[in-house]
Amino acid sequence: MRDKTNIFQNIDWITVAIFLFLLLIGWVNIYAAVYNDEHKSIFDLSQNYGKQMIWILTSLVLALIIMILDAKFFSAFSYLIYLVILITLILVLVIGREIAGSRSWFEIGNFSLQPAEFAKFATALALAKYLSNLDLNINRLSTRINAAGLMFIPAILILMQPDAGSAMVYSAFILVLFREGLSGSILLLGVAFAALFILALMIDKFVLIGCLAGIAVLIFILYKNLRKKWGWFIASLVIFSSYIYSIDYVVEKILEPHQQKRINVLIGKETDIKGAGYNVHQSMIAIGSGGFLGKGFLQGTQTKYDFVPEQSTDFIFCTVGEEWGFIGSFVIILTFIGLFARIIIMAERQRSRFSRIYGYGVASILFFHFAVNIGMTIGLFPVIGIPLPFISYGGSSLWGFTVLLIIFVKLDSVRLQLL
Numbered sequence: 001m002r003d004k005t006n007i008f009q010n011i012d013w014i015t016v017a018i019f020l021f022l023l024l025i026g027w028v029n030i031y032a033a034v035y036n037d038e039h040k041s042i043f044d045l046s047q048n049y050g051k052q053m054i055w056i057l058t059s060l061v062l063a064l065i066i067m068i069l070d071a072k073f074f075s076a077f078s079y080l081i082y083l084v085i086l087i088t089l090i091l092v093l094v095i096g097r098e099i100a101g102s103r104s105w106f107e108i109g110n111f112s113l114q115p116a117e118f119a120k121f122a123t124a125l126a127l128a129k130y131l132s133n134l135d136l137n138i139n140r141l142s143t144r145i146n147a148a149g150l151m152f153i154p155a156i157l158i159l160m161q162p163d164a165g166s167a168m169v170y171s172a173f174i175l176v177l178f179r180e181g182l183s184g185s186i187l188l189l190g191v192a193f194a195a196l197f198i199l200a201l202m203i204d205k206f207v208l209i210g211c212l213a214g215i216a217v218l219i220f221i222l223y224k225n226l227r228k229k230w231g232w233f234i235a236s237l238v239i240f241s242s243y244i245y246s247i248d249y250v251v252e253k254i255l256e257p258h259q260q261k262r263i264n265v266l267i268g269k270e271t272d273i274k275g276a277g278y279n280v281h282q283s284m285i286a287i288g289s290g291g292f293l294g295k296g297f298l299q300g301t302q303t304k305y306d307f308v309p310e311q312s313t314d315f316i317f318c319t320v321g322e323e324w325g326f327i328g329s330f331v332i333i334l335t336f337i338g339l340f341a342r343i344i345i346m347a348e349r350q351r352s353r354f355s356r357i358y359g360y361g362v363a364s365i366l367f368f369h370f371a372v373n374i375g376m377t378i379g380l381f382p383v384i385g386i387p388l389p390f391i392s393y394g395g396s397s398l399w400g401f402t403v404l405l406i407i408f409v410k411l412d413s414v415r416l417q418l419l
Contacts, residue, residue: 007068029316139182
């Protein structure tokens with residue numbers, strides 16, 4: 001007979017161990033990134049590393065509270081939690097504090113909270129609740145529209161702050177839909193639109209449309225069974241052409257000037273190592289200078305002399321690369337891959353459809369942050385300002401990621417009781 005009063009029974013300790021390891025690695029590297037000779041103690045609360053210790057301790061308290069709660073609470077109150085978070089996203093637009101041109105923060109005493117970080121786990125819960133309805137067919141248009149609404153309403157509110165980087169994170173939930181049976185053609189269509197977005201900024205639009213028309217004609221000739229669907233070919237060409245010609249408007253009218261510059265630097269249209277490309281340029285120097293074994297703890301010159309802005313937050317990975325080298329970077333990447341693999345294994349062993357879907361939501365969000373954050377520090381992605389989970393400095397992000405992950409740990413611990 002299981003002791004239901006034991007909240008630590010059946011916990012996946014591998015996941016918990018990885019979580020604690022990442023917290024420790026993050027704390028140590030924040031200390032290295034903003035180290036101050038006049039405040040050498042890592043426990044100094046006047047410095048970011050001392051403040052991060054408080055965030056870590058409070059995150060562990062949050063984790064304990066989640067483990068004490070009944071697992072059915074998260075399914076029963078999914079929509080209510082989602083609604084409350086949507087209200088906070090609306091309120092922050094009205095009474096929030098503006099930092100770096102974005103009204104994304106509630107100022108509470110001496111600290112600030114960013115509701116966008118908590119919207120991620122709330123959206124994962126709401127999406128899991130909706131998709132766990134056994135009567136739903138994911139390939140039905142109404143189901144897709146409703147799921148897209150749950151995913152992108154918070155993203156739109158966040159985009160209004162404006163915080164394009166955090167808003168983009170919600171596209172990761174599309175991976176959850178594929179696990180639940182969404183057609184792979186949708187993914188291919190998304191990849192095609194993304195590729196066309198980049199290509200339209202790099203080459204002449206008339207030439208690009210001509211290439212698309214040529215490909216369409218070639219397919220039409222090679223596949224005889226598609227010839228009866230010539231109307232679809234024409235309609236698709238019109239849609240893609242309209243999309244290509246709308247890209248300039250999106251870039252010039254919707255994106256901020258600094259975001260436009262970052263994209264142009266990324267695709268090679270501009271070289272601006274003293275402006276928009278400065279952060280990435282310095283980050284790549286820091287990571288490359290670390291070599292195989294790194295310069296050693298607190299020995300990073302790029303770090304010590306503050307060459308990389310936001311080095312304890314968005315660019316924390318360049319501190320790892322410079323001081324711990326290829327080996328340290330490899331360990332961090334391998335640890336994250338281990339976490340993703342573990343979450344997927346846990347998701348696949350769930351008896352509850354809600355728990356499985358939520359688990360894939362957790363994996364999708366964490367993977368998006370991991371891939372984009374590290375990618376932007378080495379010049380593979382534009383700088384969109386999202387943190388590296390559990391490692392970057394910041395209370396709201398750490399709390400948000402902790403709640404996101406530990407809810408799933410709780411659901412997994414009672415998987416044999418949930419149906």
